[in-house]
Amino acid sequence: MNFIIYVSDFIIPFIFFYIIGMGLLTKTSIYDEFIKGSKKGFQVVLDILPTLIGLMIGIGILRASGALDLLSGLLKPVTKILHFPSELLPIVLVKMFSSSAATGLLLDIYKEYGPDSYLGRLVSIILSSTETIFYTMAVYFMAAGVKKSRYTLAGALVASLASIVASVIITNLIF
Amino acid sequence: MLSYLWGFMIIIGIVVGIFNGNIAEVGNAAINSSKEAVSLCISMVGIMSMWTGMMQVAKKCGLVASFTKALRPVISLLFPGIPKGHVVNEYIASNMIANILGLGWAATPMGLMAMRELKKLNNNSDLASCDMCTLLIVNISSLQLIPVNIIAYRSQYGSANPAEILMAGIITTCFSTLVGVIFAITARKIVSRRHGHR
DSSP states (O other), rough: HHHHHHHHHHHHHHHHHHHHHHHHHOOOOOOHHHHHHHHHHHHHHHHHHHHHHHHHHHHHHHHHTTTTHHEEEEEEEEHHHTTOTTTTHHHHHHHTTTTTHHHHHHHHHHHHHHHHHHHHHHHHHHHHHHOHHHHHHHHHHHHHHBBBBTHHHHHHHHHHHHHHHHHHHHHHHHH | HHHHHHHHHHHHHHHHHHHHTTTTHHHHHHEEEEEEHHHOOOOOOHHHHHHHHHHHHHHHHHHHHHHHHHHHHHHHHHHHTTTOOOHHHHHHHHHHHHHHTTOOOHHHHHHHHHHHHHHHHHHTOOOOOOHHHHHHHHHTTTOSSSHHHHHHHHHHHHHHGGGGGHHHHHHHHHHHHHHHHHHHHHHHHHHHHHHSSS
């Protein structure tokens, strides 16, 4: 199963090799385009910064006060039945509504347990394979002026549950 | 929505902090967290700019366009309600490719344009069409193959190998998308059987 970690090391170098190789073959002025595109990165991060400050303050307060430990203690009976770590249940629930709030909690897990701990790896995999259900639905259906979303929510919940179950299984298998 | 969530976080944190006698830590946490968010974003600028720069190269040399083209058969399979050659096919393809490549900010505008076109195809009904449901389910099942943010956060918090979770993430993402697609196709069949049309 180490194979899966081994392959991971190749993904980013391979993507870069492929893009730059194609760029050279098609005689694109790759360096100028890279510089042009990387300016966009500033904007993207700048857009995240204010919400990140706000939510990290909120979660920092919750962690320091002991409320997060209290919460995961309260959730323990539930998560024990589900075989899911009680520290991560708040993240999974919050992620359905807000991506930035989930990010705040994710960073809290990295700080408390480390990104290379079991919890850190599991939460990394869960958050890289789930989306904000209610937020996305609200934005898309509101833009189109659709009021009845029919089976969308059911399908979204099933897919998200599948990714959480798969994340737990794969983390237990390979790490 | 977020106002309540955020407000409760702060109020509950302060109240619990008083009861636990942690109020000094609570004040310090607020100050330190705000500083931490900024230093996190500074290191994120590096990784994010690296990614958007590479994606600009990919776009310019025609890679993104060829991926979009390659997606066409998948789209006609997933969205049988859309006429061939309709502009909404392009929107959906761009939306999916942007999601797959981790360009979330580029994906949403395309997705919204697709939704508006789908509404026109659905006689402006305020009931979602099966194609809309499929689009949303596939979007929410997560398509992103390279979670650039997660890698940036992992690296900032001292991971020995921030990218080690990539393949596991790709496997779970593909699995959840597959489950979402199966759900969407099955639900469409059940709905059309009940109504006797697509």
